[in-house]
Amino acid sequence: MKTIYTPTPLASHPDEVRVISKRFGQGAHEIERYIQLDGYKAARKALEMKPEEIINEVKASGLRGRGGAGFATGMKWSFIPKQSDSPKYILINGDESEPATCKDRLLVEYDPHAIIEGVIIAGLAVGAKTGFIYLRGEYRYLLEIMERAVADAYAKGFLGKNIFGSGHDFNILTHTGAGAYEVGEESALMESLEGKRGLPRLKPPFPAIKGLYGGPTVINNVETIATVPPIILNGGKWYAAFGPNEKNGGTRLTCLTGHFNKPGVYELPLGYPANKMIYEVGGGIPNGRQLKALVPGGSSTFLLNREEAESATMDYDWFAKRGEFLGSGGVVAIDDQTCMVKVALRIMKFYQHESCGWCIPCREGTDWLKKTLIRFHAGAGATKDIDQMLYLANNMAGRTFCALGDAAAFPTISIVQKWRNEFEQHLGGRSCPFEKVGDRQAVLV
């Protein structure tokens, strides 16, 4: 099968801080080029460090999981028991399926060795000898790039037996999925890698104690793990200093999508003002329109209205203080000519489709909400439906086995609360006020 490199346009803006994107567009998928560009120095350095020193450096960096949940990475690693009868594993989550999120693919395409190097370092930190890199099935050309990078690292002696002549052994396997959002959830990811349906597992036991093949397992997002080598090379403090404080350290790849003049993936420091992100980096809203709503980090997050979006800072704390989430880095701008009922419907349609059906609040809740939203958008909603939707969504949140139930509930709650007037405008058999005559009346279902 031939490899096709997507001509992915690289965006750029002067405010970007290129820590993990610094090698993009430099041919670093070639191992020799990667080595020229400081590659594998961090792994060599980590081989000289004690496991606790590695973990402490990552703790000091303030790095938090870039997969969406934002869990402190150093802390996560420290939960792995030192002694274990069963082998320990590093599992890299490259399922990248959260709508609006398109950053992990760039790391695999332009800097695959940074991922390998990060996995080696994580292995040294927790005492694992095997790492898995799981990529979603749609990313076939990226899997081929990743496979080649792994093979090149083996050929150099950076993987396999006695890596870098250090006496340590370390192996990496690449793995393809076959289409499913839910396998991005960490326990479902392990099930999928074990060759099963992607149903989540009950926790506890947590993966750090009993994970993949029953062994203690670290699960990290692609971007999280690619950030580890620069942290080890330059120090945790150095990385943390790019962000506003040690709990919001460093930079992250921010995917600007939807109604931006300059959509693209930009590496921005944590704590970056959302106002500048929208109007300077993203170039503002096209066609002379105004911003109506902003999805801050993947379709699972609470949406912000314009005033909120213009005063937000893109860090974990700003959102946590409101009981909300920074999310996965997938930002969506929505302009004032867009129907929010339709936005809610499209988002719900996705979660309904992806629900694994294990728990009733998620399975039934997403189905009911989707049906209600379809009816509403077609002009057949009733006033009581508005509160009913809020009631349903509120009762899904926090009551499911995995966070997909929350992911479906949060955007819905925020849309119904903040744009209730738009729901009211759809009442009484009126057609959607935002769609011209002859346009589609409902989202494809």
Next chain:
Amino acid sequence: MQYSPQLEQRFQKLVSQYPWKRSALIPLLLYAQDEVGYLSDEVIADIAKRVELTELEVRNVISYYSLLRTRPAGKFVVQVCTNISCMLRGAEEVFEHCERRLGVGHKQVTKDGTFSLEEVECIGACSWAPAVQVNYDFHLNVTPETMNKLLDDYQNKTRQ
């Protein structure tokens, strides 16, 4: 079941490389489908044997994953993302254009077997929306016009 020598070699490696054999199941299925076109009864029986599972267990896994299919698809599977970032930039128009031009709807195959059409969820190309995937190839910033041209190109490939 007879696969190409390259695929057979890959299969041998896959079933031996994981701590548990079963881990090879999903890659085996996807790679077999790439070569055969779909997961026929024969392929399922063969793969079940390789990973020491029952056919029922294998079918149970197949039904979970959206890329796996047990019926033939078109030579080119046109997958149009209509999720939020793509929808906001005109993905529905692109999808509708495909419906009109190909004369088929979601998950249907054209009569000549050249194209399958699917509306899909986010394919991780949201900053270059609307995004379309044809088999494994990504096409970015697609409009109804460029989609039309793209379909021409694929159509022409069948004549070569």
